[in-house]
Every structure is written in C-alpha cells, then in structure tokens.
Amino acid sequence: MITRVVRQRPVAAGVVLAGGSGTRVGSELNKVYLPLAGRRLVSWSIEAFDRVPEIGVLVLVTRPQDGELVDWVLDREITRRNVEVVHGGDARQTSELAALRHLAGRIDAGLIDTVLIHDAARPLISPGLVGGVLHAAREHGGAIPGLPTEDLATVSADGSRLTGAAPGNLVSVQTPQGFYAEPLLAAYEQAARLEFSGTDTASCMEQFSDTPVRWVHGEQRNFKITYPHDLVLAEHILASSDYQVQ
Amino acid sequence: MVGAVEQVTLTCQRCGADSTHELAYAGRLLVTSTCTECGHTIERDVRDRYVADLRHRVASKPRRMLRRFRRHPVSYACSLPRAVASKPLDVLSELRLVLRAASDVQRKDTE
Numbered sequence: 233m234i235t236r237v238v239r240q241r242p243v244a245a246g247v248v249l250a251g252g253s254g255t256r257v258g259s260e261l262n263k264v265y266l267p268l269a270g271r272r273l274v275s276w277s278i279e280a281f282d283r284v285p286e287i288g289v290l291v292l293v294t295r296p297q298d299g300e301l302v303d304w305v306l307d308r309e310i311t312r313r314n315v316e317v318v319h320g321g322d323a324r325q326t327s328e329l330a331a332l333r334h335l336a337g338r339i340d341a342g343l344i345d346t347v348l349i350h351d352a353a354r355p356l357i358s359p360g361l362v363g364g365v366l367h368a369a370r371e372h373g374g375a376i377p378g379l380p381t382e383d384l385a386t387v388s389a390d391g392s393r394l395t396g397a398a399p400g401n402l403v404s405v406q407t408p409q410g411f412y413a414e415p416l417l418a419a420y421e422q423a424a425r426l427e428f429s430g431t432d433t434a435s436c437m438e439q440f441s442d443t444p445v446r447w448v449h450g451e452q453r454n455f456k457i458t459y460p461h462d463l464v465l466a467e468h469i470l471a472s473s474d475y476q477v478q
Numbered sequence: 479m480v481g482a483v484e485q486v487t488l489t490c491q492r493c494g495a496d497s498t499h500e501l502a503y504a505g506r507l508l509v510t511s512t513c514t515e516c517g518h519t520i521e522r523d524v525r526d527r528y529v530a531d532l533r534h535r536v537a538s539k540p541r542r543m544l545r546r547f548r549r550h551p552v553s554y555a556c557s558l559p560r561a562v563a564s565k566p567l568d569v570l571s572e573l574r575l576v577l578r579a580a581s582d583v584q585r586k587d588t589e
Contacts, residue, residue, distance in 0.1 A: 267482070267503055270506035457488075458488065460491065460511035463511070464508060471527070
C-alpha cells in the first residue's frame with residue numbers, strides 16, 4: 233500500500249494585542265473594549281484580519297481579568313469561531329512572547345511561516361494593509377507599515393529650545409508588523425533571556441535578528457486611539473463606510 | 479445613569495494627562511467625553527445621526543436576535559423577558575442624553 237503524505241502549506245498567523253497597557257486598576261475599562269460604532273474596538277481589528285485568506289491562525293492576547301469581556305466579544309461580535317485566546321503579560325513584550333510561545337509548536341513544525349502582530353488600539357486597520365504587510369514580510373523577512381512624516385523638529389536635551397529640523401526620511405511606525413516566524417520566535421526568546429524590553433516588535437527584531445525589515449506605506453486611518461477625539465474621528469470614518477471593515 | 483457610560487484611561491486634549499475619562503454613549507454614538515482630572519468635556523449634537531442609528535438598530539434587531547438564539551437558544555430565551563422590559567427604558571435614557579448634549583452644544587454656540 234502506498235501512503236501519500238500531503239505536506240500542508242504553511243499559513244500566516246495574526247496576533248492581536250489586547251492587553252491594554254496604560255489601563256489603570258479599578259473599575260476602568262480596558263481601552264480596547266470601548267464601544268466604537270456598535271462594536272468593541274478590538275473586534276474591528278479581528279474582523280480585518282479575518283478578511284485576509286492567508287491568515288490561517290488568529291490569536292487574541294488578553295489580560296486574565298478581561299475574561300468575561302473577551303468571551304462576550306467573541307460570542308457577540310466575531311463570526312470566526314476559532315480565535316485562539318492567550319493570556320499575556322504586564323508589558324507588550326511579554327504579551328508578544330506569550331503569543332509566540334503559544335504558536336511555537338506550529339512554527340517549529342513549519343505550519344506557520346509568518347507572524348503579524350497588531351495593536352488592538354488601532355481599530356481601523358484594513359484587510360488591504362494586513363495583506364500588504366504579509367506579502368512584504370514573506371518576500372523580505374520583515375515588514376512594518378509607516379507614514380512619511382515631514383513636520384518634525386528636534387529639541388535640545390533639556391527640551392528648552394528647538395535645534396532644527398528632524399533628519400529626513402522619517403516614518404511614523406504603525407502596526408501590524410510582520411516577520412518570518414522562526415527568527416521572530418528566536419529573537420523574543422533571546423530578549424526574554426536578556427530581559428530586554430523593546431517599544432514594538434521591530435525594535436526587538438533590530439536588536440536580536442539580522443532579518444531585513446522593509447517598510448510599506450501605512451494608512452492615515454490606521455491611527456491609535458489615544459485622545460477622546462480619536463474615537464469621534466474613528467466613528468465618522470466607520471459611518472462613512474457604512475460600518476464595514478474596508 | 480444616562481445612556482451607557484464607560485470609564486477609561488485616555489489622554490486629555492486640554493490638560494495632557496493620561497486620566498480617567500467618562501464616555502457616554504447613545505446606541506452606537508459617542509455623545510460626551512469628560513476628563514475626570516480637569517473637567518474638560520466634549521459634547522456632540524448627534525440628534526440626526528441618532529435617529530438614523532436607531533432606525534438601523536431596529537431594522538437589524540431580528541437578524542441579531544436570530545444569531546444569538548442560534549448560538550445559545552436556552553440562555554437567550556431566558557434572558558429575553560428582562561431584555562424586552564428594559565429596552566424602552568434604555569432608549570429613553572439614550573434620548574435624554576442626546577437631547578441634553580444637543581441643548582448644551584446649542585447653548586455654547588450662542589454664547
């Protein structure tokens with residue numbers, strides 16, 4: 233008898249960080265569960281990832297204390313049934329590491345080739361940008377979205393005076409940030425051993441990997457919810473697209 | 479309580495602090511935001527949008543109810559009497575919030 237072994241084509245994994253850094257203790261809501269145009273912030277991001285066929289695995293990194301909210305969102309707002317929930321740490325870095333360790337078996341087995349890590353506080357991410365970052369990451373090893381920024385200036389060390397225009401070719405970095413899965417996992421394990429904590433995924437990769445990182449053009453609408461006014465703007469944008477992920 | 483109120487940490491546009499903000503919603507619309515540190519308040523006149531939103535919510539309610547019923551028939555059926563009883567009060571509370579915010583916005587415009 234001849235047994236045919238069908239090798240499964242590797243998929244990409246999307247990781248949505250919903251740890252909510254900056255959230256105070258007490259009765260306050262984690263920002264990523266705020267209502268926005270009829271859904272919670274985090275579910276807009278999950279929906280965008282779900283619309284990209286190459287994203288075969290979707291991981292949501294949460295805090296244990298948000299358990300009920302997470303269940304509610306997955307039940308009421310997410311059509312995809314197999315979102316994998318992982319409990320993260322206190323910092324972004326440990327949350328990313330928790331997600332990567334959750335995926336480690338499948339990364340080692342070659343079932344996941346690329347990982348995209350996204351901040352849930354950026355709810356207006358489009359499937360087009362997710363796909364663009366994914367394709368660039370698969371082609372070059374790493375990809376981050378960014379927007380060219382020309383209106384920056386530098387200030388003196390004490391912050392008292394302007395010292396001139398900022399150097400050219402600056403981009404303001406967004407998420408999702410995508411990388412080959414194996415070097416990404418290795419970089420985060422090494423960072424954990426050395427107790428390194430970076431500002432984002434790219435900073436950890438710069439420190440512990442020589443994987444080339446390309447930037448792809450980000451989107452104006454992919455801003456981070458920081459000020460109350462951002463919620464109003466995001467609501468307007470979603471209303472103008474008939475409350476659909478675009 | 480007027481409408482649905484959430485407390486969350488955001489950066490205040492006036493005092494610049496990462497502080498607790500109280501956000502009040504009417505349906506899908508954010509109506510007011512207040513910084514609990516400095517009292518800075520954003521209010522919106524959303525009357526027209528609220529009417530359109532309410533119409534959309536009413537029209538899509540049967541589909542949403544059916545989806546929930548299919549997922550959890552027993553628990554959803556059990557929760558229905560309470561939900562039916564409280565819904566008119568929720569809408570009334572949203573209306574109060576929308577009208578009060580609209581009146582505040584108009585008053586500020588005329589000052």
